[in-house]
Amino acid sequence: MIPTRRAFSRLVADTSMRNRFTLGIGVLGLMTHTTHAYAASSDSDVQQLTRLVKMQAQQIHELQSRLSNVEKRTVHIAAATNANAAAQQSTRKPFVRSPALYPRESVARVTPSLKSGPVEDIKFAGDTTPTQNPLFIDTGHASYPLTAAAPGSFGAISNMPSGSAPVMGVASQIPTSNRTTTVGGLVLKWGKGLPEITTPDNAYSFRMRGRILADYGSGFGSRFPAQNVSRTTLRAARLGVEGNAHQLSWVFEGDYSNNQLSVVSAFMTWSDKMAGHLVEYTLGNKFNERSFDGSTGSDQTVFLDRDIVANALLPVKGWYGLGGAFKIFGDNWHVATQISGNDVNSANVTNNVRDDMTYMLRAHYIPWRNKKALIHLGAWGFYEDVKPATTFSQSIRLLARTDDAFSLQFGPMVPLANSMAGGLELFGIYGSAWALAEYGARHMQLRDTVPGLTVSRRYLGAQGTEQAFSFQTGAFLTGETPNYFAHTGQWATPRILHPLTEGGYGGWEVAARWDWIDATSIPTGGRAWTATIGVNWYLLSFARLMFNYTHADVTNKTGNYIGPNSGNIVGMRSAVTF
Secondary structure, eight states: OHHHHHHHHHHHHOHHHHHHHHHHHHHHHHHTOHHHHHHTTTOHHHHHHHHHHHHHHHHHHHHHHHHHHHHHHHHHHHHHHHHHHHHHHTTSOOOOOOTTTSOSSOOOOOOOBOSSSSOOBOOOTTOOOTTTOTTOOOOSSOOOOSSOOOTTSGGGEEEOOTTSOSOSSOOOOOOOTTOEEEETTEEEEEOSSSEEEEOTTSSEEEEEEEEEEEEEEEEEOOSSGGGOOEEEEEEEEEEEEEEEETTEEEEEEEEEETTEEEEEEEEEEEEEEETTEEEEEEEEEEEOOOSTGGGSOTTTOSSSSOOHHHHHSOOTTOSEEEEEEEEEEOSSEEEEEEEEOSOTTSSHHHHTOOOOEEEEEEEEEEEEEOSSEEEEEEEEEEEEEOOOOSOEEEEEEOSOTTOTTSEEEEEEESOEEEEEEEEEEEEEEETTEEEEEEEEEEEEEEOSOOTTOOSOGGGTTOEEEEEEEEEEEEEETTOOOOOEETTTTEEOEEOOSSOGGGTSOOEEEEEEEEEEEEOTTSTTOOEEEEEEEEEEEEEETTEEEEEEEEEEEEEESSSSSOEEEEEEEEEEEEEEEO
């Protein structure tokens, strides 16, 4: 009886087993056909097999009868259950799943949320939650969109900006296309060429990060032969690691460029909620937020170098600083503050001198947006208290990093005591096209007393202002959404619709820029302007080839190349970010 019950249970649970029994009955039926049985009637083995088959057939017939009764009872129970459920739903508002609202092929989007702790939905600069958006399809992972995503939305970008911490209240990442592996309880998510190791709940994660930017430039047209150079250089060869433990995240990166090895990002960030808004507290050596282009990493700018506003209106301490930062984020705005000294690579420690202290502020706001366009407004500023030095000078590169000699120069002169700078940003997207205008000014106060003065005394206590303006515009010819990261208001990695790795043709972008700077009110200062056109071919989201042509006009009052001058450069770059 027990074997019969087990066989019966397996038949109920396994349809394929029932099919195999039926097939067996058919085969055995052939064996028991009267013609074949008569031909083998004299064989005792066949007679014995015939008796066994008849016994098995009778048992199977009994099992099928019992199975039929059970299935009838199951159908009645299911019908009663469905009737009860229908009665309970009758008081609720009916939900109609329209094929027009839920197409088979659609943009997969993920609701951004904190990676650990109590999960709370956080809007991502205009994104809507699943209950608000009828087109929401929760696939549980990021994937390439089939069409361009809305500007500034999660689906428009492939990764958070490279200068960011791993935890920012959003989970943007290079799409993994379901390429995940579980090993010993840990999840390996494949994205930008390397795996990210996480726990199943994302409370802990670890991954490598870096970039390789290899440049070539050929300068020509200058009246000074030393400025007409052709050479190659590694703009950046960077390798680092990042990770998070619940809401605490950290980044460490080293960089080899300009024949020097240095530490760049080395900080930790605590993410939290304050008055319903995401906030970040950061300590360590971190990239500054200053202007639109100036807040963007070197691997994500549209052109080979940042615009003149970012390159000229730069604190003495440089692009990085060791200190503390605080950020707060809203649905369509953010405010970032930072207090920092010189970065970890400065010679202040070995020389036993104080830091150049800098106090920075930047904010952006998106006053209007729809599914096709948006407008970004931004403002920034900083004040710096500069340590005593022997002289002050500044060299502003105008062509490319492969031709450092062609630049706007002022100095050496009396060292700087302090400076105050500020600027405005206006950015817009319409479809696949974008435009950015930036203006900034920096007022500089020179020292009035300098021990052991080695330069002219007429500069003592002098002051002046340098002004810079940049306008740039571009468009993706292949339909992508411009690579705007609305969470912090800066460039990010675009999401390419047809990557070469998927058999596509990549993403093609064309762009143009005009820069202008006037520093004539500063002792020994000059003026310059540049015009650049560029073409970017994205093989996939995190790998591209870039081509730039730049023409520049400059008038210098000091340095090795005094007087009016003009020059040109053709520059190229291969870039990969992982």
